[in-house]
Amino acid sequence: MIQTNTSPTLDVLFKRILARKPDALALVDPLDKPRVTGQPAKRLSFAEADRAITALAAHFIEAGLPNNSVIAVQLPNTIEFVLTVLAAHRAGLVVALFPLLWRQAELTVALNRTGARAIVTSGRVDGVNHADLAMNAAAEAFSIRHVCGFGNHLPEGMASLDVALAGDATTRRAVVEDGRKAAIISFDVTADGFRPVPRTHLHLIAGGLALSLEADLPQGSVFMSAFAPSSFAGVISSLVVWLLSGGTLALHHPFDGNVLEQQISEQSCDTLIAPAQLAMRLSENELSSRLPTLRNVIALWRAPEQVLASPVWTDRQAALTDVYLFGEAGLFAVCRNAEGAPAPVLPGMHGAPREVPGSSISGEIFLTPKGTLALRGPMVTPAAYASSAPHGDSLMAQPPRDFVDTDYAARLDRSTGAICITAPPSGIMAVGGYRFLATDLLEWARRLGQGALLTALPDRLSGHRLAGRAHDNARAREALAELGLNPLMVEAFRDRTSST
Template identity: 30%
Template sequence: MTHSADRIARYTAAGWWTGDTIDQLLAAHVATRPDDTAIVDPLNKADLLDGPPKRLTWEQLGAEVERVAGVLHAHGIGPGDVVAVQLPNSVELAVSFLATVRLGATVTPFPMQYREYELAQLLPLSGARLLVSGRESRAPEGTPTLSWPGDLEGVPGPEIDAGPPRREADPAERVTICWTSGTEATPKGVPRCHYDWLAIEAICTAAPALTSRDVILNPFPMVNMAGIGGVFLPWLRVGATLVQHHPFDLPTYLGQIAAERVTYTLAPPALLTMLLHQDALLAKTDISSLTRIGSGSAPLPPSMVRGWQERHGIAIINFFGSNEGITLLSDPAHMPDPETRARFFPRPGAPGAPELLDRVSTRLVTPDGKEITEPGVPGELRLSGPTVFAGYLPGTAMADPFDEDGYLRTGDLFEIAGERGQYLRFVDRAKDIIIRGGMNIAPAELEALLAGHPAVAEVAVTGYPDDVLGEKVCAVIVSKESGLDLASLVDFLRGKGIASYKLPERLEIVDALPRNPVGKILKRELKL
């Protein structure tokens, strides 16, 4: 899907979309600050990829991107092609991403947890011509693959040394296809271009007031909104130092904050809540450089936001968004009270809201389609604006995500709040998504697989609270026979080659699943 000419004209005339491209942002830093540190590998790099940890200046990063773009070009990659990338957060991931964009091709990034089952579904849907991976490719046999370091590290050859042909990118051309696990069993493809990615970047850069002096620690996989829009592109805009982290390991994470003098990072609310109660652990770690933390994906406990601010002088920024369209944020500049910042979001267009949110148009709508204008009435949040995507990749979604007025249906319930109606308050996720440690899990996918287990008569999958990860997966099952246990379910799913983070960690055996009069399972009655 691409944006219409009318939409491009409207948003460029308003100044919301500009002629900037991702490659231009890189080139500007290479030219003006070549000797400054650009990007740093995770400390545990050897556990993830072969080769020593790297620390590149902007000049070195630019040279690496040019070289790898030459390798990809020599393998036939050019404008409009799709390159799948499955790498941990690392210098190599950033280089692969930027080199693909340099050629006018599209990056489709996959989480490291994806295995044969997921890749066999999504590689054909994406149209990827090849996969860039690390030491171990999990793609189906026969998938064209280039690996780090073997195929991409220091590759000689005159056709590569010459570099790819120079080109000027069109800001409307597709940059990424990310994948979102909705209520449908198969993830949906979310294409994005320079225009809408950099509109998202503008909001995510402004909220923490990032500058070139910042050191940003990124623990979120660079596969969707948090990793790309929340960290990678803001880093590229301001020219800060990016410190990569993967997979999440608390001692390593805290060690990087201390060693690299990190000033800004992201973390899920459950982790921040847990850390706040670990006084002994924090006392042994130097976090004095850290001034603000971005969080989201679940409601923020007001006591947690206040605790970080009062005990450590660190402001928590509350983000709410999705792969399809970033929407809301509460930052300390506009909402200095930490409890207000945790409970509410500024209503776009209302007095006191961040100026950048004026670009976002929101509506709350009742189930029968009526717009809500009074406080205290829950309704589905719908939105439009320059951060909203153009539509799902053809063949990956069953329904149009937009309403008759062109607003994105988010499936999330909010209500108007505040004495002047100046806030929006999150009420609930209308969707059934389970968010485990920042990773989305679609219950429908697991339900479809578990229905094939010989001992399962009926199944529903739901989330249950976890202090560290936010949620974990529970399978609620009506069994055909006695003796069914969690281990056999997990073994069955492992046999399907499914990613390990999706595996159920709890099993409940019931006599019957709760259903409404038309037979639909009542997931709200299964919440544990």
């Protein structure tokens, strides 16, 4: 039984579309899903998706997961991810987003920090046995009571969600649909270390509106999402923007360029959501002639300091919107100007140009006294980034901040007054969508013994790339894998052949 409140949730948005057009195409799997997960690709209408969501929600309830408990999700960019998130919300649960590159070390820490009661994964993803990873991590997390997964050959003790999807869903419980309730937990790395960042449904909807309004996305759009869904930006740029539009969401598991273009053509996609470097690469060779249906490209910049130095967008058929990402702290979106160059970002209140004058959706951007960029507004969660109270003799409590300092160095351009982001946070290394403390790299290298080195080198595309050196690189890789570290660190010690 659903009790409706005045503030919508993601499930309420889904049900509104379902009521209008139950037979319309809702979700489309990646074409190469059989290679990625070993399962057939699916296409679901809104009615079919609703039945699957109800079945999964019933499974979570029957498994004894209480209202408002946390369920960890580590899944690829396939239909199962979307169904699981909406089913968890329908069952009154909070979703913790786990990146696919996380291995046992990160999984265990995140499970214990969030007190997760369950974990959902896929049997295999790109040849990696994620089911075994989840089982091993769950064994070290005392709060875990239920482990489940999609796919074949799941280990003993892991419940099959494919079986749950095929069954009849009859279990119901009262769930209050209130947008102010927690919806997701994502994970960030700041100077203070690893940090869970919870957000409500309203935070997610505000983020989705910031993107869809700035990009002027029409209702009923056909989206192609090629961005990993394991972050705040990943969820709002695909799942939330899709629910706000009421169109079709086609998914691509990054990355195969030929498959991606084939999917866009076959689905007649009008909007592409992708990492910025991928979007810029696609535009180099006559994008309009290859993908004639494409009208909007949403480029997500994990390294926002690189936007101003990026190439001019030359395609005149598809408009480009730059999305500046600041870890999990927040984001803002800005359309390219008429010449295809990045538009200036002025400090102050930011909203989409098609809004009512004076209103604000995105929030506010400003510089702190120490020369860093800060965000405030409806998608930002300052409490998640609040530092612990300093020790001292004063009994006076410090007032809570209503903004988040991103720690990105920034300055004002003297001639235009625009904000120029000049450097990422000090001491934090970003490799694609994964962030590490520089001190963590030194600690892992120290564990490998004398003479081992693990460092992050600047990289134009991904921010940084990891490089390692040890007396025996093969043994170093084995040791890091046994410690449960993700493959970015392990493969930093790959053998490099000499050109001589």
